[in-house]
Amino acid sequence: MRIALIAHDEKKPEMMEFAAHHEVTLREFELVATGTTGKRLMEVTDLDVERKESGPLGGDLMLGGEVAAGECEAVIFLRDVLDAQPHEPDISALLRICDVHDVPLATNLASAEYVLEGLRTDLD
Numbered sequence: 462m463r464i465a466l467i468a469h470d471e472k473k474p475e476m477m478e479f480a481a482h483h484e485v486t487l488r489e490f491e492l493v494a495t496g497t498t499g500k501r502l503m504e505v506t507d508l509d510v511e512r513k514e515s516g517p518l519g520g521d522l523m524l525g526g527e528v529a530a531g532e533c534e535a536v537i538f539l540r541d542v543l544d545a546q547p548h549e550p551d552i553s554a555l556l557r558i559c560d561v562h563d564v565p566l567a568t569n570l571a572s573a574e575y576v577l578e579g580l581r582t583d584l585d
């Protein structure tokens with residue numbers, strides 16, 4: 462089962478803490494991330510993460526393509542909603558395609574905990 466992990470800069474510390482806390486669980490999944498998020502995840506954990514382009518360079522769209530193709534079963538996307546992002550249309554496209562394909566999408570830490578717990582249960 463494949464999970465996408467994405468965090469805007471302001472949310473990267475939260476994502477790193479989440480990943481470190483759930484490292485054993487996350488190891489059960491195939492992980493893919495936008496460029497900088499993936500790089501940081503591999504720096505702070507021993508997780509193996511496939512890296513797409515950085516978000517502003519098309520990474521969100523690449524992950525959206527995976528969702529559309531049925532290749533990614535869940536998305537955890539910690540967004541910074543207090544700052545404007547230059548690639549807002551790409552972000553909206555990713556969120557939209559998750560809804561189109563009914564793919565679990567967590568956009569904050571609290572929902573990320575539930576999504577990961579649900580996925581973990583599905584594995585058993």
Ligand SMILES: O=C(CO)COP(=O)(O)O
Pocket residue numbers: 467468469470494495496497498499514515516517520521552
């Ligand atoms: O901008 C992002 C998502 O919209 C995240 O991209 P990075 O992981 O490359 O910082």
